[in-house]
Amino acid sequence: MFEVLVFVYENYWRGDACPEPEQLGRKLSAHGFEAEEIRDALQWLDGLSLATQGLQFEHQASEGDDDNAITTARVTLGGAPEAALPQSSQSMRVYSPSEQEHLGAECLGFIRFLELSNVLPCGLREIVVERAMAAPGDPVALDELKIIVLMVHWSTGIEPDALVLDELCESREGRTAH
Structure with a gap:
């Protein structure tokens, strides 16, 4: 399934540029992916679409400080956007035993690294965790x-920044520590 997701990511610059599932399935089949892989990936992408549906992410920079951009989410409910409550700097995400088991220590550590790096605000983190729980593997591999x-x-x-x-x-294999 992950090979299909990588193919989709590399060939469609954004989610809204991706063709409808039926057409995408035909294209993936034409590129030689197995029917089961395609089916699993399309179901996973459908779940991703549902998880992000109605979310609009806005970048807000603190006054005079472009390096500390804050990402907030607006959820559209019944046509009226409502601001998601920002996470307190003193709050902590507690993972359930099933999340801990399925994600494993390495993935949970990486998620925390992304949070501390301001790459994964709480709204996106929850979508990542939900989609990781829907992925095969126990625990999910870090590359996945x-x-x-x-x-x-x-x-x-x-679009995440270049680094x-x-x-x-x-x-991480083949990297030389300095």
Whole structure:
């Protein structure tokens, strides 16, 4: 399934540029992906679409400080946008035992790293966790979680900065520590 997701990410610059599921399925089949992989990926993408439906992410910079941009979400309910409550700097996300088991320590640590780096605001984090819980594997591999994070950003139209994109796309193998 993850190979299909990577193909979709690389070939469609944003979620709204992606064709409808039937047409996408035909294109994926023409590129040689197995029917089961395509079906799993399309179901996962459908869940991603539902999770991000009605969300509009806005970047708000603090006065005079472009480096500390805050991302807020607006959820459209019945046509009227309502601001999502911002997460308090003193709040803490507690993961359920099933989330801890399915995600594993390495993925939970990576999610926390992205949060502390201001790459994954709480709204996006919840979508990443929800989509990771819908992914196969027990626990989910870190490389697969990175693909999930990329797909969540892709679906919302938020492009991570170059350093984060490098971290998400590059494998840790072969890196030399300095």
